[in-house]
Every structure is written in structure tokens, then in C-alpha cells.
Amino acid sequence: MNIVGYIIEVLISSGLFLALYRWLLAGKVRFRICRAYIVGAMLLAAVIPLLDVPMYSPPPVPAAVERALVLVPEAMPESGIVPGEGAADEIPAAPAATEAIVLKILAAAYILISASSIALIVFNTIKIRRLRREAHLTRIEDWTLAESEKIQTPFSFLRTVYMGFNYSSSERRMILSHEASHVRHRHSYERLALSVLRSILWFNPFLWIAEKDLREVQEWEADRDVLKEGNDLTLYRTAIFKQLFGYNPEISSGLNHSLTKKRFIMMTKTRPGRYATLRLAAALPLITATFLAFGCGIREQTQQTAAPATAAETGISSHNAAPASQDSVLTITISGTGDTHRLTVDGQECRIGDLDKVIEDKLASGKITVAAIEIIGDTEIGILTDVKQSLRLAGLLKVFYISIGDLEGATTKTEVERRLPPAISEVEGLTTAIPITPANREYFHEIKVNSNDLIMMDGYQLALEELPEKAAGIIAEQGIRTDENSFLCIFSIGCDTASSSELYVQIQNALDKAYSTVRDDYSRKKFSKPLNTLSPEELDEVLSAIPKRISEPEQM
Numbered sequence: 001m002n003i004v005g006y007i008i009e010v011l012i013s014s015g016l017f018l019a020l021y022r023w024l025l026a027g028k029v030r031f032r033i034c035r036a037y038i039v040g041a042m043l044l045a046a047v048i049p050l051l052d053v054p055m056y057s058p059p060p061v062p063a064a065v066e067r068a069l070v071l072v073p074e075a076m077p078e079s080g081i082v083p084g085e086g087a088a089d090e091i092p093a094a095p096a097a098t099e100a101i102v103l104k105i106l107a108a109a110y111i112l113i114s115a116s117s118i119a120l121i122v123f124n125t126i127k128i129r130r131l132r133r134e135a136h137l138t139r140i141e142d143w144t145l146a147e148s149e150k151i152q153t154p155f156s157f158l159r160t161v162y163m164g165f166n167y168s169s170s171e172r173r174m175i176l177s178h179e180a181s182h183v184r185h186r187h188s189y190e191r192l193a194l195s196v197l198r199s200i201l202w203f204n205p206f207l208w209i210a211e212k213d214l215r216e217v218q219e220w221e222a223d224r225d226v227l228k229e230g231n232d233l234t235l236y237r238t239a240i241f242k243q244l245f246g247y248n249p250e251i252s253s254g255l256n257h258s259l260t261k262k263r264f265i266m267m268t269k270t271r272p273g274r275y276a277t278l279r280l281a282a283a284l285p286l287i288t289a290t291f292l293a294f295g296c297g298i299r300e301q302t303q304q305t306a307a308p309a310t311a312a313e314t315g316i317s318s319h320n321a322a323p324a325s326q327d328s329v330l331t332i333t334i335s336g337t338g339d340t341h342r343l344t345v346d347g348q349e350c351r352i353g354d355l356d357k358v359i360e361d362k363l364a365s366g367k368i369t370v371a372a373i374e375i376i377g378d379t380e381i382g383i384l385t386d387v388k389q390s391l392r393l394a395g396l397l398k399v400f401y402i403s404i405g406d407l408e409g410a411t412t413k414t415e416v417e418r419r420l421p422p423a424i425s426e427v428e429g430l431t432t433a434i435p436i437t438p439a440n441r442e443y444f445h446e447i448k449v450n451s452n453d454l455i456m457m458d459g460y461q462l463a464l465e466e467l468p469e470k471a472a473g474i475i476a477e478q479g480i481r482t483d484e485n486s487f488l489c490i491f492s493i494g495c496d497t498a499s500s501s502e503l504y505v506q507i508q509n510a511l512d513k514a515y516s517t518v519r520d521d522y523s524r525k526k527f528s529k530p531l532n533t534l535s536p537e538e539l540d541e542v543l544s545a546i547p548k549r550i551s552e553p554e555q556m
Contacts, residue, residue: 006049007203009294014045014206020286021213027266029276031221032185037283038214039190042197042207044287051295110203117199121192128157135162143183145176156182158189171239174231181225187218220266227267237267330359330368330396334383334501335376341383352383355390363394371396375403375501382497384504392420403505416508418550440487443478445471447491447507451498455507464506471514479515480522481545490549511550519546 021041025034135146144160154163154175161179163172182188194214198207226236332355333344343350345358362368371391375384391399403414447467448456455462462470471491478489491511495504516531519542523531527538534542 009049010045010201010204011206013048013290013294014042014204014210016286016290017041017045017283018206018210018213020283024279024282026213026217027220029280031217031224033276033280034217035185035187035190035214035221037280038210038217039193041283041287042194042210044290045206046197046201048291048295051291053291053296113202114199117202118196121195121199125157128162131162132160140176140180143180154179156180156188159183170235174226174236174239177226177229177231178222181222182218184225185218185221187222190214190218223267233267328366328368329370329372329400330362331372331374332387333374333376334379334387335374336379337377341379343383343387352386355387356393359390359394359396363396368396370398370400372400372402375401375505376405377502378405379501380497381495381499381501381504384501385497388420397421401505401508403502405502414502414505414509416505416512418508421551443487443489445474445489445491447493449493449495449499449503449507451496453500453503455503464503464510467507467510468513468517471511472517475514475518475546476521479518479546479549481547488547488549490551492551508550511548515546515548519543522546 018041021034021037025037027034131148131150132146134150135148138145138147142159146160146162147165148162149164151162151164154161156162156179161176161183163175163179167175191211191214194207194211198204198211201207223236227233331346333342333347335342335344343352343355345355345362348358350358373384373387388399391397397420399418399420401414401416401418403412405412405414445458446456450456455464455467457467457470474489478487481488493504493507520531522545523529523534523538523542526542527534531539531542
């Protein structure tokens with residue numbers, strides 16, 4: 001879950017819900033409805049962004065095939081391959097470690113503030129319970145009266161009313177009526193719920209405002225109950241003015257809350273405003289819109305009715321890539337462990353030395369447009385490099401890498417689509433030659449894998465799980481075409497011949513995820529909708545703005 005995104009969505013949701021309450025509901029519908037709305041709306045604002053209810057979108061539409069990249073050899077950085085032995089000892093720490101420390105500090109600060117706020121609630125509760133034990137208790141109907149000289153201002157908490165002794169009979173009657181109303185409507189439970197939620201989401205200013213609004217409407221309701229019993233309005237207002245100071249915990253209910261002109265006005269209002277039901281119904285579209293905006297996640301359709309755009313074109317769901325039904329596929333399977341491997345072409349065993357001839361014969365016998373390279377087991381990348389070489393020599397450049405491995409006893413499958421650069425540089429329309437110069441070297445990002453399958457990016461070690469986020473940050477900063485920039489970032493993958501073929505495919509997949517993330521963010525900002533719901537023209541605009549630029553030092 002994206003923490004920053006969650007915070008923003010919570011703030012937007014709670015702000016909208018509270019604005020609607022103050023605009024349409026406050027003092028205009030029944031008090032119990034106001035109370036239920038405030039508590040329920042704040043809970044929904046916290047929960048909805050946590051949801052991820054699937055909503056299925058139309059499949060992405062086809063777009064133009066992206067061009068392969070060829071880096072000019074003489075301009076390449078000095079080393080494209082990570083040394084095999086001893087490289088792990090020379091790998092420096094990643095700058096992400098500093099970011100991790102900052103995140104840990106922020107997380108610790110958040111937990112400290114939340115824990116302190118909850119501890120304060122517990123402390124106040126204990127303090128009230130201690131006061132109850134020291135007070136003189138009288139059972140009255142379904143609640144208890146606790147009287148003590150220490151209580152300067154009457155208040156109620158849960159099923160107990162707390163008050164002092166120095167009151168006239170009329171004041172005592174009105175105070176008990178007021179506090180009994182709080183007990184009867186269970187106002188303390190609502191305050192406790194909102195206080196705990198505010199302690200967890202203390203960064204949300206709208207929760208603090210909602211607490212104030214809840215206290216206000218609870219006082220309105222208690223005032224109404226007092227006056228409905230026939231108490232004199234002027235005497236009651238005088239009694240309220242007497243209770244300006246004294247002990248009254250925030251989680252309790254008492255006469256000194258919400259002492260405003262508006263409260264006195266509400267005492268004379270005996271019925272809800274007009275169209276109370278319609279006002280309440282107006283909240284439903286807002287809640288529905290918030291749920292759709294923040295509580296639903298876009299999913300791709302599992303059954304396509306139209307030809308989808310490929311992962312190489314859009315970067316969408318590269319982990320679910322597959323050759324389109326109209327493609328004629330040549331399947332090459334590499335299986336084995338380490339440098340021991342078995343090679344088959346369309347199910348027929350083949351030696352690597354015969355692969356060029358076998359591919360040539362297959363191409364001559366039918367219209368093959370795609371090569372699916374299946375990698376089963378932890379085979380070294382050297383054999384995969386030889387297979388790619390043969391495909392490029394044959395001109396079969398559209399490739400699907402399909403890596404099938406085992407993770408904790410479960411079969412895993414990673415699929416990535418790529419277009420190989422042609423073996424003949426004169427082929428036009430499929431490649432872009434990019435020289436590496438001092439002016440654009442900062443846009444060139446090397447991903448290296450050594451024989452121990454340790455990954456380095458720009459000279460720093462990182463885990464495979466960190467690669468999508470790291471690459472997405474680079475793409476967001478250097479990979480979006482604007483009028484100002486003349487260079488865009490390029491990722492170069494260099495692998496030791498003894499490194500894992502499966503890891504190579506996973507790295508390619510991680511880069512696809514990074515491009516998909518940035519393209520989707522760009523789509524949402526520019527068109528206000530996800531990438532895989534764009535029209536063909538909009539999708540082409542996104543792909544043009546954020547072209548996928550991946551190269552490999554091992555290319556011819």
C-alpha cells in the first residue's frame with residue numbers, strides 16, 4: 001500500500017464528508033442522524049482507501065511497436081559485465097539505505113504520537129474510574145450518580161453521571177436531566193470511537209474538526225431533552241453559564257462544551273429543517289463516488305474480446321504477457337541447472353550448434369512471427385545469450401521470455417515481451433542508435449548481475465524487489481519527454497555468463513513494472529483515468545511521452 005497515497009485519499013474523503021455535513025446536515029436533520037453520520041463518515045474515510053475492490057476495465061488497445069535500442073559500442077561504459085568472484089565484497093551500500101533510515105524515523109515518530117494519544121485516553125479513563133471509586137454512588141434507573149466535592153463541573157462518562165454537591169434543587173434537576181440524556185444516548189461511546197480513530201490518524205485535521213462537531217450536536221441533543229421535560233429556558237441558560245470552569249475530560253460529556261450562540265439558538269429549534277430526508281440522501285452519491293475513486297482497483301479482463309496491446313507497447317501486466325492469437329509462435333525451451341542444460345525447439349531436442357539451421361528451416365516452412373523462449377530451472381544465462389544471437393541472425397526479433405521456476409514449493413511463472421535489436425545494423429525502422437557521451441552519461445543506468453546473482457544498479461547493490469520502485473523513480477525524473485529535455489534515461493542490462501537466466505527475466509519484468517507504474521501515473525494526471533482505459537490516440541500519446549528504453553551490452 002502506498003502510504004502517501006492513503007494519507008491523501010483519507011484527507012480528501014474526510015474533508016468532503018465533513019463539508020457535506022456542515023453544508024446540508026448540521027442542525028437541519030435529526031440529532032441522532034447527525035451523530036451517526038459524523039462517526040460513520042469518519043470511519044468510512046479511513047476504511048475506503050484501504051479497500052481494493054476489483055473493477056474490470058476494457059482491454060488496452062494496440063499501439064505502435066516500440067523501437068529497439070542499440071548503444072554505440074565505442075561509446076559504452078568501460079565494463080558491461082560484473083566480475084564473478086569476489087564482487088560481492090566490493091559492492092557499496094545503496095543510497096536507498098539512507099531513505100530506509102528516514103522512513104524508519106518517520107514511522108517511529110508516527111507510532112510515538114499515536115501511542116501517546118491513546119495512552120492519554122487510557123489515562124483519562126483511569127482517572128475517571130478512580131474518581132468514581134472515591135465518590136458517593138447512587139443508583140438511578142439504568143445509570144449511576146457519582147457525587148464528590150472534587151467535581152467542579154458536572155459531566156457523564158459511559159453509564160455514570162459525575163457532579164458536586166453545591167447546587168440548588170432546580171439546578172440539580174436540570175443538570176441530572178442533561179447528563180442523563182448523554183448517558184441514555186450513549187454519547188461517551190461515540191466520543192471514545194472517534195478519539196481512538198483520531199489517535200491513529202492524528203495527522204488528519206478533519207478528524208479533529210469532526211470531534212468538535214460531534215460534541216456540539218451531542219450538546220444540542222441533551223439541551224433539547226432538558227427543555228422537553230418542561231424546564232425553564234432562561235434558568236437553564238443561567239445554569240450553563242455557571243459551569244464555565246472545572247474538571248471535564250475530553251472523552252466525557254458535560255455542560256461546558258460548545259458554549260456558543262449557536263447552541264442557544266438550537267435550544268429554541270424544535271424540529272428539523274425542511275427536506276431532511278433529501279438532505280441525508282445527498283450523502284449517498286458522495287459516499288459512492290468516494291468508494292469508486294479510492295476503494296476500487298482496476299483489473300484487466302481475463303477474457304479479451306479484442307486484441308490487446310502487448311506488454312512491450314504499454315508496459316501493462318508484463319507478468320501476464322502472452323503471444324497474441326494471431327502470432328505464429330516458435331517455442332524454444334531451455335531447461336536444466338547451472339551450465340547443464342537441455343534445448344528443444346517446438347518439442348524437438350536440438351544442440352546449440354544446430355540452432356541456427358533449425359530456426360532457418362522453421363522460418364522457411366511457415367510464417368513465424370514470435371519466438372517464445374521458455375526457461376525452466378536455474379540455467380546460466382550463457383545459453384540464453386546464444387539463443388538470442390541465433391534469433392537475431394535469423395531476423396526473428398519479437399521475443400517472449402517465459403521463466404518457470406520454483407519458490408518455496410510453488411511453481412512461479414514470469415513472462416516478458418521484448419524486441420531484440422537486429423544483427424544487421426542497416427535494418428531501418430526497428431532500431432535507434434544512441435551514442436553515450438559525457439553530455440548524456442547521467443541518463444545511462446547500468447544494471448549488472450554477477451555470477452553470484454548479485455544485482456548492482458549504477459554501482460550500488462540492491463535487491464530484485466527494490467528494482468521496480470528504484471527504476472520508476474528514475475523514469476519519473478528522466479524518462480518523460482518534455483520540451484526542455486533532449487535526453488531520456490536508458491537502462492542497460494549486463495549479466496555475467498554464469499548468472500541466472502531466470503533472474504534476467506525477472507529483471508526485465510521489474511523494468512516493465514516500473515514503466516507501467518510511471519505511464520499509469522502520467523495517464524491519470526493527464527487524462528484522469530488509468531492507462532489501460534485510454535483511447536488509441538491517448539495511449540499513443542503516453543507511449544510517445546514515456547518510451548521504453550532498455551538495452552544490453554552483450555548486443556552485437
